[in-house]
Amino acid sequence: LVALQGPQAAEILKEALASEVNLDKLYFGNAVYADLKLADGSKTHPVLISRGGYTGEDGFEISFNGKLYPALESTTPAVESLLKIAGPERLQLAGLGARDSLRLEAGMCLYGNDLDDTTTPVEAG
Structure with missing residues (x-):
């Protein structure tokens, strides 16, 4: 699970999506399957993106299927891609x-x- 939280979370996630998802219609507590773009031009295995979080900010939780796909092989490239897309001024771990x-x-x-x-x-x- 990777949480993307804060006022720019939706903007960053829109840039990282490889699938057509209308985040404006993804309301709090709802979820959708989608793919994320990776830095090498490929895309992730389907991930579950839910709107919510535990910070008091708007945000998303991105769930990776660790049973079907090795966690480090799918999660690490996705996080690295998010960091590259957003840049250090918009996203920090x-x-x-x-x-x-x-x-x-x-x-x-x-x-x-x-x-x-x-x-x-x-x-x-």
């Missing part, structure tokens, strides 16, 4: 620590971390 900071700022709780079975709805906010 970030880890779970950054995601956690953004979700906390957006008020999005994580079960087992911010709340658990003993947390009441009032306590959860």
